Amino acid sequence: MASIPxxxxxxxxxxxxxxxxxxxxxxxHSLAGSxxxxxxxxxxxxxxxxxxxxxxxxxxxxxxCAAYTWDIRGALSSGPELHRMSFSTDLRERDVIFGxxxxxxxxxxxxxxxxxxxxAFVYSxxxxxxxxxxxxxxxxxxxxxxxxxVLPVHSEGFKGTKKDGYKAACDAMAKLVxxxxxxxxxxxxxxxLGEFNIGGEAWLIKKYYEEMGVEVVxxxxxxxxxxxxxxxxxxxxxxxxxxxxxxFLAEMMEETYGIPYIRASYFGIEDMATALYDVAAHFNDHAxxxxxxxxxxxxxxxxxxxxxxxxxxxxxxxxxxxxxxGAFKAFSLIKALRHLGMRVVLVGSQTGNASDYAxxxxxxxxxxxxxxxxxxxxxxxxxxxxxxxxxxxxxxxRPIAFKMGIGFCxxxxxxxxxxxxxxxxxxxxxxxHTSVTxxxxxxxxxxxxxxxxxxxxx
Amino acid sequence: xxxxxxxxxxxxxxxxxxxxxxTCQPIGAMYAALGIHGCLPHSxxxxxxxxxxxxxxxxxxxxxxxxxxxxxxxxxSVFGGxxxxxxxxxxxxxxxxxxxxxxxxxxxxxxxxxxxxQIFAKAKADGKVPEGKYVLHASTPSYVGSHVTGFAxxxxxxxxxxxxxxxxxxxxxxxxxxxxxxxxxxxxxxxxELMGVPTIMFPDTAKVLxxxxxxxxxxxxxxxxxxxxxxxxxSSVGTxxxxxxxxxxxxxxxxxxxxxxxxxxxLPLGLHGTDAFVDTLRRMAGVSVPAALNLxxxxxxxxxxxWHQYLYGKRVALxxxxxxVLALTRFLVALDMQPVHIITGTPAGKKYEKSLREAVAxxxxxxxxxxxxxxxxxxxxxxxxxxxxxIGNTYAKYIAKDEDTPLIRYGFPIYDRLGHSYFAxxxxxxxxxxxxxxLDAILDRKDRDADDIDMELVM
Numbered sequence: 003m004a005s006i007p008x009x010x011x012x013x014x015x016x017x018x019x020x021x022x023x024x025x026x027x028x029x030x031h032s033l034a035g036s037x038x039x040x041x042x043x044x045x046x047x048x049x050x051x052x053x054x055x056x057x058x059x060x061x062x063x064x065x066x067c068a069a070y071t072w073d074i075r076g077a078l079s080s081g082p083e084l085h086r087m088s089f090s091t092d093l094r095e096r097d098v099i100f101g102x103x104x105x106x107x108x109x110x111x112x113x114x115x116x117x118x119x120x121x122a123f124v125y126s127x128x129x130x131x132x133x134x135x136x137x138x139x140x141x142x143x144x145x146x147x148x149x150x151x152v153l154p155v156h157s158e159g160f161k162g163t164k165k166d167g168y169k170a171a172c173d174a175m176a177k178l179v180x181x182x183x184x185x186x187x188x189x190x191x192x193x194x195l196g197e198f199n200i201g202g203e204a205w206l207i208k209k210y211y212e213e214m215g216v217e218v219v220x221x222x223x224x225x226x227x228x229x230x231x232x233x234x235x236x237x238x239x240x241x242x243x244x245x246x247x248x249x250f251l252a253e254m255m256e257e258t259y260g261i262p263y264i265r266a267s268y269f270g271i272e273d274m275a276t277a278l279y280d281v282a283a284h285f286n287d288h289a290x291x292x293x294x295x296x297x298x299x300x301x302x303x304x305x306x307x308x309x310x311x312x313x314x315x316x317x318x319x320x321x322x323x324x325x326x327x328g329a330f331k332a333f334s335l336i337k338a339l340r341h342l343g344m345r346v347v348l349v350g351s352q353t354g355n356a357s358d359y360a361x362x363x364x365x366x367x368x369x370x371x372x373x374x375x376x377x378x379x380x381x382x383x384x385x386x387x388x389x390x391x392x393x394x395x396x397x398x399x400r401p402i403a404f405k406m407g408i409g410f411c412x413x414x415x416x417x418x419x420x421x422x423x424x425x426x427x428x429x430x431x432x433x434x435h436t437s438v439t440x441x442x443x444x445x446x447x448x449x450x451x452x453x454x455x456x457x458x459x460x
Numbered sequence: 461x462x463x464x465x466x467x468x469x470x471x472x473x474x475x476x477x478x479x480x481x482x483t484c485q486p487i488g489a490m491y492a493a494l495g496i497h498g499c500l501p502h503s504x505x506x507x508x509x510x511x512x513x514x515x516x517x518x519x520x521x522x523x524x525x526x527x528x529x530x531x532x533x534x535x536x537s538v539f540g541g542x543x544x545x546x547x548x549x550x551x552x553x554x555x556x557x558x559x560x561x562x563x564x565x566x567x568x569x570x571x572x573x574x575x576x577x578q579i580f581a582k583a584k585a586d587g588k589v590p591e592g593k594y595v596l597h598a599s600t601p602s603y604v605g606s607h608v609t610g611f612a613x614x615x616x617x618x619x620x621x622x623x624x625x626x627x628x629x630x631x632x633x634x635x636x637x638x639x640x641x642x643x644x645x646x647x648x649x650x651x652x653e654l655m656g657v658p659t660i661m662f663p664d665t666a667k668v669l670x671x672x673x674x675x676x677x678x679x680x681x682x683x684x685x686x687x688x689x690x691x692x693x694x695s696s697v698g699t700x701x702x703x704x705x706x707x708x709x710x711x712x713x714x715x716x717x718x719x720x721x722x723x724x725x726x727l728p729l730g731l732h733g734t735d736a737f738v739d740t741l742r743r744m745a746g747v748s749v750p751a752a753l754n755l756x757x758x759x760x761x762x763x764x765x766x767w768h769q770y771l772y773g774k775r776v777a778l779x780x781x782x783x784x785v786l787a788l789t790r791f792l793v794a795l796d797m798q799p800v801h802i803i804t805g806t807p808a809g810k811k812y813e814k815s816l817r818e819a820v821a822x823x824x825x826x827x828x829x830x831x832x833x834x835x836x837x838x839x840x841x842x843x844x845x846x847x848x849x850x851i852g853n854t855y856a857k858y859i860a861k862d863e864d865t866p867l868i869r870y871g872f873p874i875y876d877r878l879g880h881s882y883f884a885x886x887x888x889x890x891x892x893x894x895x896x897x898x899l900d901a902i903l904d905r906k907d908r909d910a911d912d913i914d915m916e917l918v919m
Contacts, residue, residue: 007555032507032531035548037500037556042508064567064602065477066484070512072855074519084465087836092477093603098571108475117465128506129567129603132537160506160532160568378526379556382677397515401524407675448675 006383009033015375020368026359028374031163037377039325039398040352044127045071046167047157049415050247051123051174053077053198054226055085058119062106062137063127065092067159075415077198079225080205084117093129103135110144110152120228121151123174131158151228153177164327165246165353172250175222175231179255182229184236190285191217193234193261195252196243197268197422199224200415206423207268210278210302214294216285222248235259239284241266241277244328267330268422269413269430270338271306275299302424310341313431316439318343323390325373325381325399326413329354329362335394335413336365342431347388350376378402392438407446409437462858466836468843478836479855481779482805485600485610487513488639489564490527492614495645495663497684498559500552501527504545504574504597505566506537520873521642521669521881526679528552528561532568541574542582549595550588558680560687563597564614570601594687596621606806606832607872608705608781611639616709618662622687623694625718632696633745634720635661636710638703638727638783639872640886642666642683647884648702648728651738654753657745660689660696662710670881694718698744700737703727703783705808727783728886730791730894731760756888763892767899768796770919774902775825775845777801779838779852780871782808782831788851788870789819791891795898798825801841803833835859849901866901 008016014027032038048071052059061068068090079085091109093102110122122144126137137154145152153174157167192211197204204224211218219237220230240252240263252263264284266277282295322344324335329351336346349362350373362372371384382402385393393403396414403410411433413421419433420426486503490513493501503510510529517525528551530536530544545563552561563576576597583589598617600610615636635652637645646666652659667683693699693714699722701711711722723744728737734757742749764771774797778785782804792799799820813831820827828841835852839859842850850860853871860867869877870885884890903919910916 007557009551009555031533032529033547033551034531034544035502035528035551035555036531037526037528038507038531039511040507041511042506045508045511060476064484065480065482065606066486066509066512066602068477069480069483070516072479074515082465083462086462087465088477088479090477090480091475092480093567095601095603098567098601098603105475112471112473112476116467116471127567128532128537129571132568132571159508160537161534163507377555378524378677379679386676398511398518398525401518401522402677404522405524405671405673405675405677407673446673446675 006379008380015373016380017372019363019366019370019372024363026354026356026372026374028359029355030375032375036375037379038352038375039377039396040375041164042159043162043164043167043170044125044157044159046164046247047125047155047171048167049075049198050168050171050223051155052085053079053223054228054231055079056082056120056227057084058089058113058117058122059085059125060089060091060109060113060122061125061127062091062102062130062135063093063125064129065090067125067127075198076200076418077224078202084119089113098129098133101133101135102130103140106135106137106140107144110140114144114148114150119150121153121178123153123155125155125157127157128159131161151178151181163353168247169250172248172254175251176254178228178231179251180232180235180259182232184233187219187233187236188217189238190215190288190291191219191237192239192241192281193219193237194221194243195240195248195263197221197224201417201420203268203420203422203426206420206425210298210423211281213298214278214282215288215291216281222251235261237261239264239281241281243267244330246328267334269331269334269426271303271341271424271427272337273334274422274424274427275303306424306428309428310431313435314341314343316435320344320391320438321347321389322392322394323348323381323385323388325350325376325393325395327352327396329358331413332362333365338427338430342434344392346370347390348373348384350374382406392434407443407448409434409440409443411437463839463862466839466843468840470837470840470844477834479834480805481803481833481835481838482606482608483516484602484607485605485613486564486566486602487516488607488610488612489562489598489600489614491517491639491665492611492663493562493564494525494668495665495684496560496562496618497686498680499562499684500556500558500560502529502548502552502561502563503527503566504530504541504563504569504576506532506568509566516873517669519875523669523671524677525669528556530569537568537572540572541569542579545574545576545579546583546586546588549583553588553590553593556679560594560596562614562617563595564600564610565597566600567602570599594621608639608783608806612706612709615663615707616713618690619693619710619713619717622690623714623718624691625694628695629697630692630695631745632658632660632692633741634693634696634699634714635659636699636701636707637661638706639781640727641880641884642668642670643880643882643884644886644890647887647890651753651887652741654750655738655741655745655747656750657741657747660693661685662690662693694720696720698722700725700740700744702737705782705806705812726790727787729784729787730891731794732790733787734886734888734891753888760888760892760895763895764795767895770899770902772796773798774849775800775847776849776851777838777842777847779803779835779856782806782812784871786812786816786819789816791894793819793823795895798823799827800825800845800847801828801838803830803835803838805832805834807832849898866905868897868901
């Protein structure tokens with residue numbers, strides 16, 4: 003189906019629904035020489051742990067790893083802002099030759115004295131794995147001296163994919179879980195896992211649960227606090243969002259503390275409502291929880307429907323392309339876009355697995371292009387071919403969309419407004435509407451020509 | 461109080477950098493490589509590096525930034541990255557079909573000791589580099605230098621790989637513009653054109669990272685220096701290197717390799733900086749300065765005279781890349797302003813620091829200089845000795861907000877404003893724009909703070 007060159011090894015990562023038997027060859031390491039949109043292990047760990055605002059985050063490595071992750075995700079904190087600073091051992095050539103352990107110990111010593119954090123996370127980068135610094139030993143030694151948890155995060159960039167970084171982050175957090183007091187925690191209580199409070203989303207969601215009468219013991223990790231994580235094993239249920247950034251931790255907590263977990267997504271009306279109802283159903287011996295949940299959903303949906311209806315009139319029949327990190331988010335987006343009357347003509351993810359792609363296949367209509375670990379050339383080709391009006395992606399995809407003269411919505415960490423929750427659905431609709439119907443697209447040469455020829459209306 | 465965790469008391473720090481005023485070499489190498497026409501930068505390391513570099517450059521330019529990666533795994537890190545790089549070269553020419561692949565190394569591939577020239581030889585022997593296609597590489601371990609030296613190394617690699625001398629001297633002058641914006645490169649070229657001097661500029665990111673909206677996605681945009689031009693650079697009459705840190709290594713290499721004499725200047729920023737460039741270009745090419753350029757200079761001097769009373773004595777804190785910081789310091793001093801806190805994150809050396817101290821020798825105030833320093837120290841200095849104005853990249857906006865001090869965004873990265881891609885700060889015109897920015901910042905603040913009775917219409 004392709005007129006652009008696609009390597010044989012990648013052929014099985016691109017499908018068009020209905021045109022051939024579907025078996026996505028996913029979960030592979032990107033090919034050398036690929037212009038993939040993916041990142042590394044360190045990136046995975048960093049995004050998961052970074053929102054813990056009263057912890058020290060020290061990056062043990064050359065300056066780049068610290069510089070590129072300095073305050074780039076708007077994970078909001080209601081209190082301390084320590085997570086927005088950038089701390090690095092800034093390894094130099096002589097450290098690479100003689101080892102960086104002494105420097106690391108000295109840096110931790112100075113930082114902990116200065117900032118008195120509740121805990122410290124020490125991230126290993128590629129170079130640390132190669133020169134063989136014993137980061138865990140340094141952490142143990144400092145922990146003993148300072149009396150706070152000092153946790154190594156084994157996030158050497160080359161040791162796998164971003165998912166392995168999630169796992170390394172969960173391993174580090176697992177050492178905190180179970181170290182705090184759990185008395186006074188109500189029986190109807192949850193932890194929210196995999197929600198990072200971008201644009202204040204965790205606050206929205208927490209409010210819904212609290213209104214239902216459910217105590218939120220901890221949010222991992224949006225607006226996160228060390229002490230909350232330490233007592234999170236006292237919750238009755240873990241609610242895990244996303245394609246699995248924190249699934250590892252939920253599994254570990256189930257095994258160690260017998261806390262069951264359910265999956266949730268907070269994007270779009272159906273998924274948001276389901277996320278609340280599922281929790282209410284779990285606590286079904288408390289009938290009032292379900293009653294309150296119904297009331298909340300009725301009220302919230304009622305509040306956004308009139309404007310959604312108006313927006314839908316403009317967007318009805320428009321076409322969307324979706325390329326996101328985790329496939330789970332794609333499911334929600336497809337449903338949310340359907341609510342706006344839009345058709346998804348391309349969908350892909352960086353890290354989806356076989357069952358994710360099977361689900362995507364079921365959700366999509368015939369002709370939809372489904373991609374795993376795509377490059378910009380493929381994305382642009384199918385977007386043009388499928389005449390998409392909107393592209394939903396992250397930072398690297400935004401200018402590609404704009405170059406092609408179509409609307410864009412950042413559903414990654416550069417969103418500035420909460421897109422989760424019921425109120426977030428309305429925000430999402432407004433963002434999509436603003437971008438898709440922007441008058442700027444009439445100036446795109448191809449469209450201007452089409453309009454002049456009467457083939458397209460603005 | 462966004463930066464509530466910045467202590468006012470300054471303690472000596474032995475082992476760490478807080479809030480860096482620099483980043484690592486590979487991103488500079490990637491930026492330089494994007495200034496070659498039809499070039500795909502390639503990161504020889506693990507997958508995260510290039511994802512971060514592409515994201516950072518995308519945020520700064522609001523343009524698609526492409527690059528490829530060797531996508532190191534644990535296996536490659538143990539057995540070396542040769543197989544990855546050879547496969548990458550094959551895949552890249554097959555799928556993306558660039559004219560050139562510019563490989564830069566990372567801390568990972570440097571430390572495991574990959575020998576890139578040897579891997580290139582293998583790739584060529586295996587027929588993986590098609591006829592008429594090119595590869596080049598620069599060694600850019602992240603634990604040495606900064607993004608600026610990474611840029612310098614990739615620029616030098618363009619000379620090492622391509623420049624050749626055909627024994628004759630052409631009339632062209634080589635211009636190495638340094639780690640400046642696409643808009644600056646366009647402006648430097650415009651000045652040379654005004655003077656009627658044919659030039660070869662490398663790298664040249666104009667029209668690569670500030671291209672138009674066309675309705676099409678182009679992986680390899682229009683701009684960039686061509687390999688043909690790079691080859692011919694060895695036959696030019698001379699080279700002007702702008703900015704010692706970013707441009708000197710390439711100019712020296714061209715001198716050594718092809719006997720092209722070079723002049724190492726500061727950036728053509730501000731009155732003196734641009735004068736030095738124009739004068740050097742005039743002498744090197746044997747031309748005279750045209751009236752049009754004299755007019756631009758005259759207008760700049762005229763504007764400075766019109767507004768000088770608002771600039772006099774204003775205290776400025778300045779953080780950025782070494783060549784920019786030095787040129788800006790000189791310009792500020794020429795405007796009778798007082799640069800009092802000066803930091804660059806790049807380890808630019810003793811000689812650089814000496815130039816900076818000479819530039820502020822006449823400033824009647826205590827001047828703090830740190831090479832290399834970070835933005836925590838910068839903030840602490842400002843807390844201890846407040847200023848009227850801060851000049852720095854986007855990260856400086858937190859300091860500006862906390863200290864309620866006007867900010868002029870300048871340098872890399874700028875993630876939150878339009879301008880740097882399109883409006884140059886080099887040349888006389890660029891200096892005029894800088895002057896406008898300085899005055900806007902100072903006078904907007906003056907108006908904002910004025911009592912009703914002191915509010916003045918005419919300034």
